Amino acid sequence: MTRIEEIYHEAKSDKWFQGFAFFCRIVLAASFIPTGLVKIMGERFAEGLPSNNPLGHYFDALSLTGYYYTFIGIAQVIVAILILIPRTSFLGVLMYFPMIVNICVLTYATRFAGTRANTMLLLACLFLLIWNYDRLKFLLPFKQPKIEPPALPKPLGVRLRVMFFGACFALLAFVIIGTSYLWEIGPGNSEAECRNQCDKVPGACEFCDCIYKEGKSLDSCLAAFNRTKDIRKTNAE
Known part of the structure; x- marks a missing residue:
């Protein structure tokens, strides 16, 4: 077993990392449940966004697609529920990932003011994919040697915790500051x-x-x- 895999199994047994993974699951589910319910009820998403806004044009067209619009809402709610249930959370994260990538590309393309929030959701989803690496690796297109996790992983050192969560705060600061200077001009939300x-x-x-x-x-x-x-x-x- 490589040192990286050892650290991975140590992190999986660490309460701080387990709590962070649970927090990420709650955030991802919370981002899809209300938006999905709005679509299921047939209401226009982001009603405060004007129709003549670049993203407003998209939401207007999307809301007129009939049962396809409802289908998107149902899919979002199902994915959110799957993420919340521990046994199905990995499946939910796998389904969430392509959807949030699509949303991120859309918001960057239209210079939407909420781009940084969607970027953070994408990063949280990436963390959960890494968190489930022990299952994800079997879906990767290369042969994986069978490695049994240690029965009693060593406690994760405080230094690694500080490094990880410090890197998380640094990454969030980079996203917040970076997206503030990403474009010279944007249409705003109104x-x-x-x-x-x-x-x-x-x-x-x-x-x-x-x-x-x-x-x-x-x-x-x-x-x-x-x-x-x-x-x-x-x-x-």
């Missing part, structure tokens, strides 16, 4: 939120008009914003 950028970013008001008043796509508004920025730069030179 026209008012978008216009808050007008004093800080030249051309932001024209960008917001393009999104919320003219109803153009995010890509075309960004292209116009970048053209205006290049003209300003050229004139300044």
Whole structure:
């Protein structure tokens, strides 16, 4: 058994790590139950998001897809329940992973303000996949030697706990700070939120008009914003 596998089995028997895994399961389930119920009831998801917002266009179209919209909601609730039940939590995490990857790509593509929350959910899901490595490894496309876990794993040292949870806090700080500077400009969750950028970013008001008043796509508004920025730069030179 390699040292990494030894640490893995030590972590699996550690109460701090067990508590963290339980916390991650609760968070993942809590993220899908209300959103799934909204879809099952046939209500538009994120009702406060305007229809002329880039992500609002998507939610409007999705809510009009009939029983497909209901199907997504049922799938989300089932996945959440599977994650909450210890015996089926691994299956639930496996089903949750492609769904949260899709959601993350969607929110990054539309510059949604809630991107950092979805990124954290993706990281929590990745942790649970690693937490279930003893079962996940049999699904990987390479031969796995059969290794029996130790009957009595050694207690996990305080140093490893501090290193792990310190790395978690550092990663969360990186996500929060990094997503704050990820884009020069974004549509926000409303026209008012978008216009808050007008004093800080030249051309932001024209960008917001393009999104919320003219109803153009995010890509075309960004292209116009970048053209205006290049003209300003050229004139300044």
